[in-house]
Amino acid sequence: MSAVNPDPIPEPTPEEVARGLAELERHVASQAPAAPAPAESPGATRRVLRLRAEVAEAHQLADLQADDTPLMLDTPKVRKRRKAAQEAARLHALAQDPQMRAWQAARMRRLLVTAALVSLTLALAWSTAGVQAFAADGAKPWSPSWVFAWLVEPFMSLALLVVVGARAYMGTRGQPLNNPILTRIEWLFLGLTLGMNAWPYTPWGLPDGTPFTVSRLVLHILGPIVAVAIVTALPIILAAFANLDHGSRATLTGLTYGANTGVSTALIERARTLIASGELPAEPSAYRLQRTLGCAMDDARAVRDALRNDPTTGKD
Template sequence: MSAINPDPIPEPTPEEVARGLAELERHIASQAPAAPTPAESPGATRRVLRLRAEVAEAHQLADLQADDTPLMLDTPKVRKRRKQAQEAARLHALAQDPEMRAWQAARMRRLLVTAALVSLTLALAWSTAGVQAFAADGADLWSPGWVFAWLVEPFMSLALLVVVGARAYMGTRGQPLNNPILTKIEWLFLGLTLGMNAWPYLPWGLPDGTDFTVSRLVLHVLGPVVAVAIVTALPIILESFARLDHGADGTPTGPTYRANAPAPDALIARARHLMATGQLPAAAGADKIRRALGCGMDTARAVRDALRYDPTTGKD
């Protein structure tokens, strides 16, 4: 019986040898112990570990500080200041609005009229005691003459307030009452009040043994003097309010503005260009011209008048 010879083992190829070596290296690497961490390395004391942590943190901070994104964000203080600036700009723009300007003027006029009439009433009430002393003329206390003397100043004050109130109201309507008869009536009542307050304290009106003092005289004529000042100033103030032009539609509420300074030719040419391109209405008022050209109201009125003026006829 002959022996059976096994097949010879084939020689490995270079590729198989390289693949086997690579698998062997991976196996050895997987079985090798892990490298120690910095904390586990020999000599890693607490001081070394703390310093390593600081160095690592410094490297990370340096990388983060190179990024400017946080600097581009608004801080709460910046946002607050920006909000205040936008609010101030909107309030300024609102204050230039014709309706707001008209409301402010009406509010101020009402406040001034109220204060003036209250002051006038108090001034006339202040002089009531002086007029009563003059009208009573030494009458006994609570006698008919003494009691009726208190009514002299009130009925004169009511008559004066009728005239002042009428002039004040008509002044707010742009129709001031400058009738000389009304002016004489005012001065008559004020003169009587002033005279009756001052007479008992003048040198020839003082009782015997009483010295004349300027301070006593001034104190008693103070009410009538204040009343004269208010009656004189209030119609003038109200007439000025009535002439205010708030620029609502470019039409003046008082005298015409033909006497305004001529508008610059550059602004007139620019306004014509805006009208030709449709950016400005052909019959635009002074307020719209002011907004479009960014000029003052007086200049805008002059531009409006120049645009409306027809050189062929010499008329608007």
């Protein structure tokens, strides 16, 4: 009886060989002893561990310091300063606006006129006592002459305030009252007030034996002098306010004839080039010029007007 030969063993494929090697590597790795941790390595004293931590921290800090992103962020102080700068710039631009300048001038003029009239009223009230002493002429207190003497200065002051108030109001409207009759009326009332205040304290008006002092005379004529100064200065101040140019005419001229400036001239030449190339129509609008040239609307209007008045590019 003959022996039966066993079946030959098939050769493994490359995939099976690779899979076997991978399983063998995993088995060897699992059976190998674990490497000691750095903190548990032999000879790792407390000083070594502290130094190793400092070195690791230094490496991390060096990596983070190389990033400039935090330096690009605005701090609260920078944002506050930038906000203040933008606000100051807007306030400055607003202060240059003709309407704002006109409003500021009107408010200042109203304040000055009010202060002048209040000061004039107080100055005339200051001289009331001196006028009363002159008008009473030694009358007994509370007698009819003594009482009516207090009314002399008020009715003169009211008449003077009527003239001054009318001139002040018309001056604020740009129509100053320079009538010589009104000027003579003002000086008449002021001269009477000054004379009646000063006479009882002059060397000729003092009673016999009363010494003359300059301080007493100046004290009693102070009110009339202030009234004279205000009445003289107020029309001049109001005339100056009425002739103020707040820049509205200059702005209008800049809009209409802005081609005379250097910036507008360059824009005009550029607009002509774009018209010649067909990128702009023969008579472009200000809005189209603003978008194409990238300029302000005022400059765009100036260029538009210059092109319309130019016989080579527009119609005159």
